[in-house]
Amino acid sequence: MAATRRRIGRVKRETRETRITLEVHLDGKGTSRIDTPIPFLNHMLELLAHHGGLDLTIQAAGDVEVGFHHTVEDIGLCLGEGLSQCWGDLKGVNRYGHSLLPMDETLVLVALDISRRPHLHFGWKPRKVRVEGFDTALVKEFFQALVNRSGLTLHLQVLHGENLHHIIEALFKGCGRALRQAAGRPAGRGQVQSTKGLIG
Numbered sequence: 776m777a778a779t780r781r782r783i784g785r786v787k788r789e790t791r792e793t794r795i796t797l798e799v800h801l802d803g804k805g806t807s808r809i810d811t812p813i814p815f816l817n818h819m820l821e822l823l824a825h826h827g828g829l830d831l832t833i834q835a836a837g838d839v840e841v842g843f844h845h846t847v848e849d850i851g852l853c854l855g856e857g858l859s860q861c862w863g864d865l866k867g868v869n870r871y872g873h874s875l876l877p878m879d880e881t882l883v884l885v886a887l888d889i890s891r892r893p894h895l896h897f898g899w900k901p902r903k904v905r906v907e908g909f910d911t912a913l914v915k916e917f918f919q920a921l922v923n924r925s926g927l928t929l930h931l932q933v934l935h936g937e938n939l940h941h942i943i944e945a946l947f948k949g950c951g952r953a954l955r956q957a958a959g960r961p962a963g964r965g966q967v968q969s970t971k972g973l974i975g
């Protein structure tokens with residue numbers, strides 16, 4: 776039997792707005808080295824990596840003097856591209872994953888399909904513009920970029936919650952948990968998880 780392929784993604788992206796290098800190991804231990812100019816995003820990406828069982832290294836610089844938008848979006852794109860490289864032809868990938876993730880008063884539902892049919896349902900309307908120096912509208916921008924480049928079908932629904940930090944944290948943790956399940960290898964099933972024999 777052929778050795779199991781190491782599932783690694785490596786991405787380098789340089790534009791006039793951002794410079795990003797990213798490496799992701801899908802079958803990792805959840806260890807991360809995240810270095811971006813946005814501390815709150817670093818915290819969220821560390822949580823995603825930890826709960827996703829991803830080894831994730833990100834080095835990012837960006838034009839944050841004009842706002843965090845470019846950097847957040849481009850990191851989402853790079854992570855999406857890296858994950859897509861890891862999944863490859865989707866053979867032996869579980870495909871579906873979900874998480875119902877509580878954090879204190881907050882409860883978040885995440886469901887996803889590694890589908891090659893990018894779609895984001897974003898079920899949250901932040902009631903404040905900023906939290907911890909971070910523009911709450913960028914949470915959706917991050918996940919939209921991730922979805923666009925990874926080909927995920929991703930449903931995020933905040934069922935209830937008050938504290939914005941908790942809500943955003945639950946979204947990132949839940950996404951990690953669901954990804955871990957979806958990207959796992961079903962025992963003894965090395966084929967594409969579709970009766971069509973093809974995903975996409």
Ligand SMILES: [Mn+2]
Nearest residue numbers: 818940941944
């Ligand atoms: Mn926190």
